[in-house]
Amino acid sequence: MSPQADTSMTSYTVNCRMNQEAAALERLCQVVRVRGFKISRMTMESAGAHLDIALTVEGSRSVSMLQSQLEKLHTVAEVAVVQAKGVRAVS
């Protein structure tokens, strides 16, 4: 469970709904980076007072940890991890 323990990289798709506020997207991206994941794809749509963001992220740490950290953001209304793709070894 140690953050450094797992050396394999897994790809996940994470869907977030956020409130439209200053720096909303920056907050999201910063948490992803700080918690040890890399964004490989991102799409965003503005929907009224919300932003719907779909991230494809890669990382070796627990995605549930990332999810719980994203859910702590005050502007995040909802986070769903919808998919986990194949595992590959880090070279």
Added chain:
Amino acid sequence: MNGAQHILEAFHRHNISTVFGYPGGCIMPLYDALVDDVGVEHVLCRHEQACALAADGFARASGELGVCIATSGPGATNLITGVANAYMDSTPMLVITGQVPSGLIGTDAFQETDILGMTLGIVKHSYLVDDANALPAIMEEAITLAQSGRPGPVWIDIPKDIQLTEIEAPAATTCVQPDSHCPGISEALAILYSAKRPLLYSGGGVSLAHAEESFRAFANASALPGVVTLKGIGNPGKNHPHSLGMLGMHGSRAANKAVDECDLLFVVGARLDDRATGTLNTFAPNARMIHIDADTAELNKLRPADLAMRGDLNRILAAFTEALAAEPLAISSWQRQCKTWLTTGGFQAADNEEALAPIAGPAFIRQLSRIAPDDTVIACDVGQHQMWVAQHYEFDHPRHHLTSGGLGTMGFGLPAAIGAQFANRNNTVINVTGDGSFMMNAQELATIRRYNLPLKLIILDNQCLGMVRQQQELFYNNRESHINLDDNPDFVAMARAFDIPALFIERTDQIRRGIETILAYDGPMLLHVAINREENVWPIVKPGGSNKEMIDETRRTNTNSKEPAA
């Protein structure tokens, strides 16, 4: 009312009567509103970093919200270390900064910085106000958010024109508190009753949740042997019969041994910080874990819990206490074992009887603990003296021990003590500092003088950065690198330059009289204490190492350990 007046109106509504700040160009409308306000005491520190750290100390000592204010640009950037400090230790704090007028944002205007962008990683939340009518609701939400759930700093950046705009919107209604539930009590009790060697592991979350009394009731009802984190010191009270003291890098051998041998960790308000656990793969290797915290993200973060419980610690602990009072745990042999470990592996310090001997830091702290009143608040800085206080001072309450646990901010102690003195105007407040840390915010001597605070300052001066020197000695082949501070100023003369009386002591037989003199003096006073340069903090675990591998070279002769209470 204009925006600035709405800010003050929110302070009044939330009974915020003390704020720490420093004026400047883009926050001038708020300072102008303060001229006509008699309900808010504004404390002018001499550096914005000290404003934030004083607000932090105020919040820690009082259990209330700390508020700091600064202008845009350098005023805001100077706050950052203090706000990061609050973030790492989950201190409830409201940060208000002025920003350049809305139309100038993004033009590289004078004293413009993107403070919102710079601080995203050190705040619980932050706002850049772009609509004056939204300001009352933002103030309301920010004040509530900073104190709810897991507390933290919330930053509001307010352009100058917004502060001056007449606002039509009424004050917002109070936000609802987050939900609190109490799941899994039956399952947790089943785990607890089945354990043969259960250990209570508590942290700063206890006082953050205002759960000190609930915790003590639980500790007494369960009679669990207990260890505390740096921020949990004081949770069990002074001389609790089953307390083993602090665990971790500079924890007692007894505490780390109990963690190593336990079969259940009952974690309350702690986040399994690396300074407490050492390397995780050897931490409590035989233990199941029940983890109780207000923050979902801390549960299962570093080590999976067998049962994780998120919610209000008061309610959860009360439910356990009720059950355990009806059916106590049967763990007497484990309790006896832990007491034996405490006797042989508690914190030890030499009490040198030689009158002319140089002063040892641990012995000084033990004397201070014996002499100072029980309700004394100690605000530490960071380094060896901080660990000696954690090891050798007997605290009766967690709010009496103010320490920068997460960020480890040198320079925290003096402004934090100022904040604590404003929170506890009749208590003795002492800043215990080192010669390195003291110089990080020494300008705040002027704040002490300005407000005539009866603060006591104790500098344990080893003429070097002692903790770095110690680690260079132990882990870098004694290659000293840039730790020498033997050209320190004359601290006594320095204090006197701020009209603060001061004493210097250097021999063991001067300790008692020095402490008694500063405590008896009716006003601020500084005690400059020359200590052994080569004194180390024992025990120590090598950074990144296992708590099983403690290095302990405490002098065995003529030592006293903290004895367990009968």
